[in-house]
Amino acid sequence: METFKVIRIKGTDREIIEDLVVEEVPLTLNIGDKELVTLLCMPSDLEDLVAGFLFTSGLIKKIQDIKKIVINRKQWVARIDLATADIEMVFKRLYTSGCGRGTLFYNAADIINRIKITSDFKIEPVKINALMLDFQKKSEIYLKTGGVHSAALADTSGILIFAEDIGRHNAIDKVIGHGLKRDISFENKIMITSGRVSSEVLLKTQKCKIPVIISRSAPTNQAIKHASDAGITLVGFARGSRLNIYSAEERIS
């Protein structure tokens, strides 16, 4: 976080205050010497972000495919050494059908769509309420700056991994990257997100075979359709004692 001098106006009052603002950096991912992508992100948990991004984008199959990640925090470059010799193949996966926002995930979508979630994991609504309360309490930077999204991996006993970022996709990638690093089984876990659930968000969690995704916000129609097809439980507007179930309701008992 960085402090800025801000003029705060309320009605006709005008005062100069010091305010905390969330940090943003452009992190460029290089595989070997080749530039892959630049992520605009908050400069925390950057190794987790890189690992999660590579995995959810389908560029690596498992965490062991990464030999080393070195983050240069002066130039904001992540240098990635992969275990595979076939780096050209990784780039081909990225570039084949155009590039930029969205495409990445739609390239991977054909494969991901075949993943059916059959986990018999179950959770009670009252436990979801408790998890969401805990989730909000953990959102420290949000409370101070109002500028970030949060994501968390949880089970019925509580939150296991928590991350924040200026982008809702990045926060989810950080959580997934951390989970991969710790070799956590995703198949009996819940992904919690502060942000809206679009098809991209859903594909990321589907890739990890996470059976339940819970959001404080709204889903899109495509996210609901993907979730129904894949057997993923999608919960939205989880606030206070309320929640909406959009698909695979049998897991909310």
Added chain:
Amino acid sequence: METFKVIRIKGTDREIIEDLVVEEVPLTLNIGDKELVTLLCMPSDLEDLVAGFLFTSGLIKKIQDIKKIVINRKQWVARIDLATADIEMVFKRLYTSGCGRGTLFYNAADIINRIKITSDFKIEPVKINALMLDFQKKSEIYLKTGGVHSAALADTSGILIFAEDIGRHNAIDKVIGHGLKRDISFENKIMITSGRVSSEVLLKTQKCKIPVIISRSAPTNQAIKHASDAGITLVGFARGSRLNIYSAEERIS
């Protein structure tokens, strides 16, 4: 909007309701026969979105560079015919230093950064309060689905252009695309956004020489720095009779 059957839980009550959900489509932009990018977006104002995206990404210099945009709403493809013969150059602009989220704008950033905003446009806080109230009233889909961002172009007399999308960048691109089409001068206007102001958002408005950007939400540190350097007035947390001024305060009189 699409209607879905939803299980709504409140405490121990469980009921099945019909709920409206925002639509998401993957719109692939083709220049001639060549695929450029896929945008995940709401299927409204798609021509404006395409024009705005091409402009704010630095792929076209003016609206006249576009000869034709044809939207195929079955396959969700936008076929773009450019006036320039040098389509390779357009792709080169996109691909030179990697591709994907963020990079696009950082490629363009060097050039955009040289744009200094010297407009002597001024607006009173009380007028900003009124604009924000009007802005919220216009956010119909948000009120129904809770799932979208809004953006608007305004002057001191009121809102001129308004657009919604599942992505805050898309909503801004739609407004800018519409403004370009109508040949509106941006230099004495305000951009209003429901979303957070990151450096990407700021670069988009800077490209149009819009002197004031106002958000209901928070800015990032990079957005504040860019705004200060470029002489753009950045206002955040504009809610009710409150607002925070982060840069170029002389325009808020």
